Amino acid sequence: MHLFLRTMLQLFVSGRRPALGIWDSGSIPLRVLLTDIDIALHMNNGMYFSVFDLGRFDLMVRSGVWRMMRARRWSPVAAGETISFRRSLQLGQRYSVETRILGLDERAIYFEQRAVSDGEIYARAVIATRLVSADGPVSNEDIIAAFGAPPEDLVLPGWIHEWRLNNTLPSTRRPAPHAW
Numbered sequence: 001m002h003l004f005l006r007t008m009l010q011l012f013v014s015g016r017r018p019a020l021g022i023w024d025s026g027s028i029p030l031r032v033l034l035t036d037i038d039i040a041l042h043m044n045n046g047m048y049f050s051v052f053d054l055g056r057f058d059l060m061v062r063s064g065v066w067r068m069m070r071a072r073r074w075s076p077v078a079a080g081e082t083i084s085f086r087r088s089l090q091l092g093q094r095y096s097v098e099t100r101i102l103g104l105d106e107r108a109i110y111f112e113q114r115a116v117s118d119g120e121i122y123a124r125a126v127i128a129t130r131l132v133s134a135d136g137p138v139s140n141e142d143i144i145a146a147f148g149a150p151p152e153d154l155v156l157p158g159w160i161h162e163w164r165l166n167n168t169l170p171s172t173r174r175p176a177p178h179a180w
Helices: 004-014 044-065 063-072 140-147 158-167
Strands: 026-031 075-085 094-104 109-117 120-133
Touching: 004 044, 026 044, 044 063, 044 075, 044 094, 044 109, 044 120, 063 140, 075 158, 120 158
Parallel strands: none
Antiparallel strands: 026 094, 075 120, 094 109, 109 120
């Protein structure tokens, strides 16, 4: 809820920005706000994932994918995330969120996102996402039919497969008991 208004504003602004293809990279300019920082006065580590949501929404809106998803009643959900930090973004600092799709496999669509300031990468994340409908996960065939095939040179890095296997929780149809 803390980013609800910011997300609504981003959806509005993105709808007025130049069009992109879903397989293109997108960029949104941002500034570190008072609501983004933690007690150390730099951007809170959890806030990076929240502003990266804004970057994915921007790419989906500008490519027309958001409209197609809404018409089909598909919703995007995060299935897994990993992030690495290099430097801290400070209160008031200008930066951009850079977004691109790394590729897809039978389980997810993978985004790479970066927080960049003055040409330097401050943080980099990989987000595994899925599209879901009332009937369950949307198949790759349906996704490609709706959005178009990825470029032939878009090859998912090999380490992503290992990361997904090592990071995945059991399906919701299988038990996942909590026991230390």
